[in-house]
Amino acid sequence: MVICGDDGLARRLAVELDAVCGETVTVVLPSRHDEHGSEIDTLHRDPRSPVELLIAARPDEQTLRAAGVDRAAALALAYGDDQTNMMAALLARSLNPSIRLVIRMYNRERGRHLEQLLDRAVLARRDRSDMGAGRPRDALPLDTSTTVLSDADTAVPELVAAAALGPGHTLQVAGKVFRGVVRPAGTPPHASDLATLAIFSGTDRDDPRSEDSAETPGEDGTRLLPDTVASYHSQFTHGRLMLEEVTHDHVLETPADSRTVGGWLRDRFTHLPWKVFVSREMMSVFGVLAAVVTLLSLATYCTVDDIPLWKAVYLPLLDIFTMGDPATDESRARKVLQLIAGFTGLAILPLVVAATLNATVAFRTASISHPPTDGFSDHIVLVGLGKVGTRVLVRLRSTQHRIVVVERDPGARGVAVARELGVPLIPEDATDPRVLDLARVRQSASMLVLTSDDSANLDIVMAAREVNPGVRAVMRLYDDDFAATVSLTLRASYPDALTRSRSVSALASPAFAAAMMGRHVLGVMPVERGVLLFTVVDVAGHPALEGFSIHQAFARNEWRVLAVGAAGSAAVRFSSSDTLGGLHLPNRPDFDWRPSHGRVLRAGDRVVLATTRQGLDILMRGAMPAPGRT
Template sequence: MVVCGDDALAYRLVHELSGVYGTHVTALVSSLERNHAPRIAELGLLPGVSVTVLEALDPDEATLRAAGVDRAVAVALTYGDDQTNIHAALRARRLNPDVRLVIRMFNRKLGRHLGEMLERASAARSPQPRRSDIDASITVLSDADTAAPALVAAAVVGSSKVVQADGLLLRAAERPVGSEGSRPHLCTLALLPDPVTDLSRDDPGSDPQLLPDDAAVNAADGGRSRVVLEAITRRPGPAVPRRRLPRGLPMRELFSRRLRWTVAGLAILQGLFAVLTWQVSGGAPLRAAYLSMLDLLSLGDPALGEPTGRQVLQLLSGLSGMALLPVLFAIVVEALGAFRNATALRLPPRGLSGHIVLLGLGKVGSRVLDRLHALDIDVVCVEQDPQARGVVLARSLRVPVIIGDATQEGVLEAAKIGRSRALLALTSSDSTNLEAALYARESKAELRVVMRLFDDEFATVVSRTLRASYPQATTRSRSVSTLAAPAFAGAMMGRQILGAIPIERHVLLFAAVDVRGLLELEGRTIAEAFQPGAWRVLALDLAEPAERRPDLSATPENGPAAREPELAWEVPSGYVLRPEDRVVLAATRHGLARLLRHAGQSAHSTS
């Protein structure tokens, strides 16, 4: 395996491939002294791990050849720049037409076109059909897209986790042991430790038990909780394009509350003057209203020779009209200011509450903002860099943005953190995220906090400390690279990863695999294929092998040829898996690695 890149994702990916899957990895870094290259080099010193590190400023053809791309099984391109990954992908495919490519792309549309172009180029270059034992697939992934569902779910519903793939929504939720809940569930994904007795323990017993069998669930203590796969639904149709402008500018945004009350008071007073004028002067009601309006604007003739009541009303109307001019001026000024702000960054509206404060509008923050907006959840963003890529997205979605450092006093207050329901701290700095989370907790102790932290040990200590300090609040720490690396590693191993669900500090993978060649699945029943703590069969693809969608994680294109994958999620436990079957698994990282290693050994012995 060849991994090109030296950031956090590259480090996690090298660690995953070498430590979990046991494969030899060649890491191509731009400098041995910058970013995470030193940590990647340290992996090669661990016992039983085979990692080679090469230094090259640019992934040109000579560099890729020196890294062994022409002999590699799979190549991962994890540079932070999409253009660099595109150039490297074209060179790698030219050196080795049969290499499996996993490309990191932030631009999803461009990534899809790139994959189609490389597939067509490979077909045109090789008129002979490729051997069936060669998997030269091209997978385009985004670490931000992979991690965004888990981050959004942690902020919106606290303990729930979701995976979205190919119109499917897999929901995992916490339930007390013995409670069935309002919705039926398919299986138990994990047993969580007791939050009281295991809160501050560091021994292995405090870790969650992943993919337990029925006996372990029935024997679990009543104080524990479990994570169950709650529902699977299909995404309804194509997304409706969002409006770039709000449907209507509300009066509370156009005019301040004080100004609205002032205008309402003048209107009520004018109505009272009209009624009194009608009673004193007589005549038609419309004529009385007209006369009172002329008096208010000081445009009417003096009420000489008329009854005393009429004269008094004229004087009172004139005095009231003196307050009308500044009110009209204030209306014009506030209206101009509101429309000026409509073309710039929007500020949090007055009276906003129950929203989510999103800190950081980089790659990850942009994806999270997009998902929150799609769910019709109110968001207030805080970003220090006005040129960040997510600021443009926030402006187009009409989402309020505060430009400033969240660690400075007054910035989170401007985002109305005291009225919010959750804080998502997603900057690239662990210290900034932690400082903002602590400051937010001081403002609102019960606030739900989700932090993006890279260091797993540091994140574990922070989470447990915050839970002990604020037992009534929800605290979650997530690492984007940790959530994304299993999906990248699984794609490099030749299996389609549908998504990942975090369970405490662990990750469960959802993968679509072919049964052929997997000794632990082929010829076994669904019950016999279940390995507690390793993997579990969730669904069966009912489509014929020739009609199956090659990529279950891709969104179906519109058109008459498009079809939804025919997945059966309640497969009888006595069903015997055939070689031509394809199944969807829930697996731990080590379980999937063991399954794929055995498959590779079986294929090697057969050949």
Template sequence: MSTATGPVPALPIQPVPGPPRAEEAAGGAPDDGPGSGGHMIVCGQDTLAYRLAVELTTLYGRPVTVVVRSLREGHGPQIAALATERRLPVRVVEAPEATTAVLVEAGVRQAAALALTGADDQVNVQAALRARRLNPGVRLVLRVYNRRLGERVGQLLDRAAAARSAPGTPGAEASTTVLSTSATAAPALVSAAVSGHPAVVHVDGRLLRAAELAPDGRTQGTELATLAHLPGTDRTRPAVLLPGPDDAPGDGGRRLVLELLGHPEENRRRRRLPGLSGLPLAALFSPRLRIALGSLAALLAVFAGLTSALTGENPLHTAYLAVLDVIAIADPATADTPARKVLQILTALSGLLLMPLLTALALEALGTFRAASALRRPPRGISGHVVVLGLGRVGGRVLDRLRELDLPVVCVESDPTARGVARARAYGVPVVLGDATQEGVLEAAKVGRARAMLALTSNDSTNLEAALSARECNPDLRVVMGLFDDDFAGDVYRALRDSYPHAETRSHSVSFLSAPAFATAMMGRQVLGAIAVGRQVLLVAAVDVGDHPELVGRTVAAAQRPGAWQVLALDTVSPDERSRDLAFPYTVRPELRWSPPADRVLGAGDLVVVAATREGLGRLLRDG
């Protein structure tokens, strides 16, 4: 295979003619070739770029141009194989950088959307600025790790599009979406790890929660939909997603339901000293030091009582005199009885114990404060907790989600300077510093008494080795691995499922979980949340009814498609007044109508929130 070494000429890899796509078989007009208007462009060479090319071509039926640095490195060979082996409508442009000339060669002037999935924020932002200048109306989807930078860049690009386009032109409605793979994948990873403690999705200022229910179980909120019928004793059977009303539950009768809760409460934890939240006062001092302090107080009480008995004075006054004697600032009892003089001498001698005791109290309290503001160790009696391996980008986001659910967590990290370590310190979460594959590290995290473990390091081999080691400590442990190679994730899942049939094992590719959000953003839609169901994923997305033949002109009941999608809510607000981001957790003016009437006819100006499978959402948006 020949390659191009510069920005131009680029390397077109033309797809080999294959079987007709779904929309062609259904009688619809096929999309034009990659060089025509409306195609998609992906700039990147990682797993996410590969997954995006697959989803856009197979689920949405869109031609895709992929700009890669090299066809011989990273996922370059796999991306090229999409056209040569899988015969998908993919064109590849090889160039070391997404310069203006490269973007023009890729067809950005006629493209409907451009996704930038590289790991360098500055490179992605620079390419986005170039693309916006070439095509003010193109939808931009950026992978940005720095959230603050991403928000500001998104606003800048939207203003640039509006400034370069007249009102009513396509550029005036251009959108810029800034996403992070760790933020989009974290909810699904947490929901896969914590059975019985559901995934939480913020929609229009409300909380949607997915929870497993027994045959006779009841929800805590308003049940919106049955997301899945879960398998019973046979774990090899997949769950039945979005079953119809006539579908019977599986042998176990368990259901995964989506329930609507109230408004999310803001985090009321006040920032005091990092890591001191919930720290009891007794934890500041050791038991021996507390016993010494109590003994000294009892001795003073005895001296005060004896003084009161000898002098006949008020007990409060004699207690005051005893304290003065202890700190040696009282007048000598020269005119008192011999017994009073002896008591004063004994009290003064006991005061010699006060200074070292106060010094010990101060030093021990300081040491406790320093330890609390640093890293906590797992408590001895901890159990039923979640162990998180790796506090990088993904691990830090997962830690945030677990804290939102108020679950006990123990973290393991080999790098003390990792970005998630400071976050764990602020939360007061115990952290074990060390390599999870080394002997004794997982034992220190009390993995034998944990309820679940998430292996989220940046190394797939480390995640697998840690999962196998954890299985030896606790064969029934629920394990979730965030792997980067999707094929490897599938193979590992099947092997662990066969080896430990009674334990729950999930291995998810981070790109597999985050790709739907990127793909639907390129289609001009928004994925509000992802819920992992075994090795499958359900998506909660906002969809304009528009010209979708599956929705427009139909009632809510007729628009449902068992196994594909289900309508959860209806937004009847005019498009000009709608919230741009329905996932924002604190909405001042909620606008969705949940569980709309079954006989409500959907119109072209409506917007619906649906729960859908990946294939169902792809079919819904592709036909629009």
């Protein structure tokens, strides 16, 4: 496999493929002397690691050939620039038409078009080959072609889950959301639990994916995909990793009246700072204007014969705003008053315009600020509305969580989104303790700090901890060593509170690694020193699945059938708008996530499996299961 990139995502993806997935990797980086290149260079020099390093400024044709793209199984293009990734993808497709391409794209629409373009090229080439051989055209196989992903999109579900639900790896399949949840020993089964994924060595475990998890396996070790008997007996003595379906019961619903039309209008308009239009400056300017109009109206009424009162007011207004006809045929007094009104208008109109503009600017600036009301509680405080924070906001709002947003830059991309969604917004610096009070951190349930500054994120979380020691805090930290130190220190200082540090590139790398391994891989879940892969497989042609019941098809420590559905005519596809583990199924088949153990798997079925790496290798080779299967 080949990885081309210029930032932390390429480095983390190389480590993921090397350490977790056991793949041979060639990494193309612009330098070996920066922090990313130096770590890959260390892996390259390790005789136990199959990682190769190639230094090249750009992924041109010569570089791709030197990296072995023409004979590689997969290529990940993880540069920070969309155009660079697009050009490299087109070159790679011409060098190796059958290579799996995994492309990092920020622009979702552009990524969708690129994915369709490259896949059409594969279909056209294979169609010509099949017609020449007399074979019918079929859909793309699961393991080929193009996958476009966004590191921000893939990280959003983990960040949302960490803040809204607590620790646990999230997975999305066919419109449903699942997560791996650790149940301590003695915890009774939950109605939302679907299957036991692992039995831990001790009585209790932290989130196995978190950066601060201790690696202290007991003498029995962690058992992946145990059988039903072992899982039942271990629930009283060992911690377990359970697959849980996330339902509406897990989310915090907004008050009923806020979802009505009246509640929406109230949220949108009642907080607006209308008082800026009756400020002292505005009242002074328009007071002077009113006084001038009154004086000129009285003078017109007294000096012009047979003029009604309304016209005595109307004419000076026309003169002041230079909208009246010249009084050439009027009396001398009328001509003088018109000149006075014109000069007065020249003097006062700039003041009126300036005061109105100032009030409008003040209104727009103040309308951004929408602090929560006094009764606001059990909400999520989101700090930072950049690329990641904006998508987290949209995801949280779609699940009806109550949110308060803090963003110091009024021009940030997420400010307009927050205003459109009617979310309480505080345009201030969150490092200011006063701002945390405005966000009602003391009454909040969770806090997400997603600015790009590690130090500022830590400052904000520590300040929030002082105000609310029990708040669930999730912060974005890039540096691994710094994140581990911070997590351990905060956990020691606040043992009863949940603190997690997350890196966008670290959260995104499993999805990119899964896509490089093939479209049948939905997600990767590290569990202590092991790893679980979530895959979708068509039963037809698999001697380990076809013709067996779900109970018989279970292989201890190798794979477990989680759900059964109908095999669609179209291939399983990743999409640039999908999240980590997301699936886009064109025919949207329904999966039965609680199938009967006696159900027999037929050739027309498609199953979702949790597998170990060894189990996936057996299934993909189409071999019979190893001896000792349950």
